[in-house]
Amino acid sequence: MSSARDDDAALVEAHERLLSGRTIGKAVRGPIQSSWRRCNSMGLTADRLQAAYTADVDIGGKLTYVARPVLDRLETRLAGVPATIFLTDERARLLQRRAGEPSLNRRLESLQLAPGFGIPEELVGTNGIGTALVMTGPAFVCGREHFADAWSGLACAGAPVRDPFSGQVLGVLDLTCMHLDADPTMADIVAEAARSIEERLLDGVSARERALLETYRSARGVGVGQSGSPMERLGPRDRRVLEERATELISSGRTGFAEVRLSHGRAAVLLSRPIGHWSGVSGFSVEAAFPGEGIFPLLAQGSPDTGSPDTGPGVPRFPTPRPAIVSAPQPRTPAVPADQWLLAVGEPGIGQLALRARQRLGLIADAGFRIGTTLDVSRTAEELTEVVVPRFADFAAVDLPDCVLLGEEPIRVDGPLRRTAIRGTHEGAHLYSVDDVITFHPSMPQAQALATGEPVREPRLSEAPGWIAHDPVRGSKILSAGVHSLIAVPMLARGTVLGVVSFYRSKASGSFEEDDLVLAEELVGRAAVCVDNARRFTREQTMALMLQRSMLPSGMPAQHAVEVAHRYLPAKAGVRGDWFDVIPLSGARVALVVGDIVGHGMHAAATMGRLRTAVHNFSALDLATDEILTQLDDLVIRFDLDDQRAGKADGGIAGASCLYAVYDPSTRRCTLGRAGHPPPAVVLPDGTVDFPHMPVAPPLGVGGLPFETVDVELPEGSLVVLYTDGLIAHLGQCDLDRGFAHLLRILAQAARTPEEVCEALGALLPADPSDDIAVLVARTRALDAxxxxxxxxxxxxxxxxxxxxxxxxxxxxxxxxxxxxxxxxxxxxxxxxxxxxxxxxxxxxxxxxxxxxxxxxxxxxxxxxxxxxxxxxxxxxxxxxxxxxxxxxxxxxxxxxxxxxxxxxxxxxxxx
CATH class of the missing domain: 3.30.565.10 (Histidine kinase-like ATPase, C-terminal domain)
Known part of the structure; x- marks a missing residue:
């Protein structure tokens, strides 16, 4: 079946928008967008990706041994289905490849998908295995959702395999098929098989749980395990919800009921009760019952002090918006009816470890999803604080030097820092606010973390004299507000210290423990890479903007043919190649030029400068308008050929347009020519506004087609408005027809001077447009007889x-x-x-x-x-x-x- 997520045209367009630095839009799922941005920020290209072979991969190791029966069953289950099963280690290196029809296997082998090869996201882009490892959660990638072009014919569903107790990701189980054979339920199949592998890993360390299960079976008798239970009819997602809730109940070490909402409006009631084994092992069992299938007999058993079946705290009241546990003091073990179904058994201590591991993994997974969604340093810092508060800390603050915020390379971070982001569970903690400049005393944990490059924990701030000595008044207020524990973590990325992150806990939470340092360091490390990517992008954007501004006209040249005004708004998402010019010509004439280079960054800015220089040179030769466009077309073709010969993967010009107009004040005639550019607007002295009909010509760099011109006679005082496509796209909200109509209305209502027209247009333009906008307005003059x-x-x-x-x-x-x-x-x-x-x-x-x-x-x-x-x-x-x-x-x-x-x-x- 074809995946419902497959919209090739929209995905291809979104991919091209990403590579050109524009907004991706809503056509791409959030996890895929995040992966694409990661790949793009690491410099990956869609056409040059290759898996890496490692000779020391432990192909026959423990994970392979434990997973073999599960893979055997999965292979049998998928017999006849054109799909391939992959098992990898924690570094995305392939350990096993099962099944798959010959044509699919040939395709996979051409992509080097064989045991020993590694396919992490940073090497081959978005894929079911590498992306699942980055997200530490399930990943489904179908067709054009792959970053690499070579992978677009495949569909991949991957799920991480974790150690059941430590929560560490040991590898990934993946199911891959051809794109046209994809089915979103692949993700459920893989997730179910991954859990089966985790259960087999648990078998080696769960003798105590088996003892508890033996006790439970003795109490239940023949009712245990009979076929046809509601548990067997639940979907994988509902089972996962119940299993996670059962883990929470066991870890709490309390007896009581919990109501759990399931899909399709269904609900289940879980009962947690103590059990014990003759060997001294004691723990809890969690049983499930379902409305209409055993819930009321369960409640009828009751427990001491829990109330009657119809009233009291032991009765779940449907529909409850959130599950609630109702505890009871040490109830007797009731005679269990046969219509309750065992969900889990375990010891509270082990359950708490598993629960904490799951919570930490969930936090790290969320950090991978939610941190680094933009290439803005401040916003990335804010995203880190949003992820960790309140799940890890009650307050979090990110302090960075100004050089990082400006995109510069920090040499040493030992001076004042600027508070870039702060978030807390409540107000009144008396911590520094955003934009405050802070100089940390050498005795403070933050200063120590920056100096040593290691995280520092202060479990009791009231006993940390160095921290209080920094600012005794503020420190006393912070302690009075209930803040009692701190972890300071240096923000390190690629060997460079970028700043420091502070995590605080208040009286509502316990102190930070030693193992919290590892989690804090992991979270900050992930955020540091994103901050550094944003910093590098900021630096590149700043340099490109400086280059672009140096190549744009710093002032209008002296000439008498027209009165001119202009506006230029650079794009927020990155420097593009829009440009304009006014060039005096012989015979009192003047040339008006606007152009647009598709793309962004240094390459687009440099190409814009080369084309602008070429236009000046061709104009100095007094070439005709169509001849100038022809010469520019040949020049762009040569640029592309030079880049291809130089082997530049990101070289070449994706597209360039130009509008060239020559006005002669002695004849009042204007000669217009364009190459893939929108036509100018002409406003006559009587207020009539129109777009002159101009022959359509391809953009520069296509070659093989002639350029045509048109002559327009303009009365003195006419306005000629030249612009780039960013103006029309913004005015029409990406609807070109509506944009042209809107521009006509504005020009018809605007005043008569060029500056007033620019003001009228500027009032409608955003401060940070998605694309560059260049506007050049000229009012014609005429020579008297x-x-x-x-x-x-x-x-x-x-x-x-x-x-x-x-x-x-x-x-x-x-x-x-x-x-x-x-x-x-x-x-x-x-x-x-x-x-x-x-x-x-x-x-x-x-x-x-x-x-x-x-x-x-x-x-x-x-x-x-x-x-x-x-x-x-x-x-x-x-x-x-x-x-x-x-x-x-x-x-x-x-x-x-x-x-x-x-x-x-x-x-x-x-x-x-």
Whole structure:
């Protein structure tokens, strides 16, 4: 049967979102999300994972010997089912592989799933065995829930096998089949078999329990073990609930009733009563009865001082929201009716050990689930305190240096620490609060733990003078509040001390014992790795953000074509590659650019910088809009090829988009081109808002397809709004159509200046968006007719002298007579070149902007070259002369030829 959890499309999308640093979403189960994040934080990649072989694996050891009968029965039970049984040790190394059809075995062997190979989560990613060990609990992983691509065709259900008394995980039992054959009940089958192995482990040390069972059987007679009991009809989960509750009853050492709620609205009543053996072994038995199947005969037996069957504390009252134990003083052993069913026997001391072991394992398992769900240092510290309070301590505090919070590498943690997280069962403990800066005195347990790297226990704080001497006033208040015991544990990860964690207990709990140190160290160790991962992520994000900011425009360049304003919001989850630019061009034109690099982190920021530099270089060559996009497309393809040749697993560009617009204020025309980018919005002076129709083009890096452009005439005062897809995604809550409609409404209502438009959009944007958002708003200006003059010229050298006179007259009209001599020389050289080497039509144009621009256009596409003429050369000095007289000069190509231009500064004028 196909698993109900299998939603390939959603899982694939979520996996890609994880690898690109975006939010996974709700399509993935919580345990799988946690495992994916662990794998991603350890640097695993989905396409390069390999099991590790260890020669010294104890394949025929105790665990294998004890589990053999259980594996035999399970193999018989699964005869004909295309599934394989695995048994591993505590390090995820395979000990046994049973059954499995040939095709499945070939698939498993290709993944190196054979005895001796280890498949922990840190090597091969999310899987039933490795993930079960990390979680110290059952794990079910199906299809695309596997982190590794090679494992996506499998379904795995794993359950840990524990020592029944110490609670230590000895190994994992796993059931694996093909993804299409998966069934979620696999988890129940594996859990049941794992418990059977644990029971066999118990057989070697449970002679005392067997003595108690003998006494119980003698009291029960023939009623014990008969077939058809309700116990046999219970599901695995209900049995587990009853067994855990029975352990609690035995460990309490009290006689009484307990009501236990089961699935599907059912309930059971458990009776705990003392039993003893002639050898002196004494303990308790726990029996189960079910409503309508023996409960009232059980209650009718009664016990001294427990009340009648219908009233009194001995009667469970259905439905009770939580089970409650009702104790009675030493009842007589009643004659047991045959419709009660034995659930467990044991001694209180051993039961308490088992109960405490189970509680500790549960706490560690919860820590694996709940700590490290984010890559935020402060939040990870808070998660640690949430897990341990109140189950392990009444108060917990995490103190870290500021360098860790900022993502830096702590060299020595011996100075002030900042309280990063604190949690308690109640207020008024007088402990330091969050954000308080603390300097621990050398005599304090926290300082000793940091200095030695070992946990320190103070079972009685009232007798710890060093702790009180640190702050006598606060210390007295803390003791008065009932806090009496402390464990300080250094937070160590990868050999680095990150901070210290303090666990406190108050009068409501007993003092910390010696074995609590081990549990505290285990909990802090797990949290330390998560904190260090978050610290490293913070450092990388900070460095990437610094790199990105250094590559984004620090200010807008001087130009007169448009009035601009911009906004840039970096993503909370990591630096992306969004960017924007304003590039002055020849002829008083300006280029407006926005782009987006898919991905996050240093690679995306560096790629963004490379593309932005390339755009500047291509723009300096005065290339056409479609040609610039073509060159960028080729460049991205080369980036990918270089990364592939370098063998970078995480290299390459997953996708890049760009929108390039060129506005000419002399013609009021805007040329637009895009590569996989959303179109700009245009707001006309009358308030009309629209998205110009632009040809659709693939993102950069696809190659093989041409880029097309569109020309739009814009009245003076029009607004051109360029943006990245993060804006539309946020406005539309991931619905693009709704996002575009929302943007149109905002622009229709916004004021007319670019800054006011940015303010209106910024008011709707979050402080920490899920994706980068870049917005560039430009309001167009136009050159007045009086600011430029043009002449159509014949291809006749005699016209040059007349043109010089016309230019002198025009400069006098503009009150620029001081530039007459140099401008006449520039015009003479450019017009002469066009007549000699160009083709008709020939046109001269002068523009008075922030500079004086001289342009000569002709119908030839052959560009002149500047060279150094020798003494005997008669030609070759014209462009050299122009370069000396002009501030800048260059050539740009048009659809009908070329334009050679030169700019001269205007004395005493600046850009407005």
């Amino acid at each position: 009086s600011q430029f003059a043009s002449w159509d010229l014949p291809s006749d050298p005699a016209v040059v002298s007349r043109v010089r006179a016309d230019v002198d007259e025009q400069l006098a009209e503009w009150e620029l007579g001081d530039l007459g001599f140099t401008t006449a020389l520039v015009v003479s050289e450019l017009v002469t070149n066009a007549i000699r080497y160009g083709a008709e039509p020939i046109q001269l144009r002068l523009l008075q902007d922030s500079t004086l621009i001289c342009e000569v256009a002709d119908g030839s596409s052959i560009a002149p070259r500047m060279r150094r003429a020798h003494t005997t050369d008669e030609n070759g000095r014209g462009l050299f002369l122009v370069a000396q007289l002009a501030q800048r000069w260059g050539t740009r190509y048009t659809a009908s030829g070329k334009v050679i231009w030169a700019e001269q500064p205007l004395p005493g004028r600046s850009v407005q």
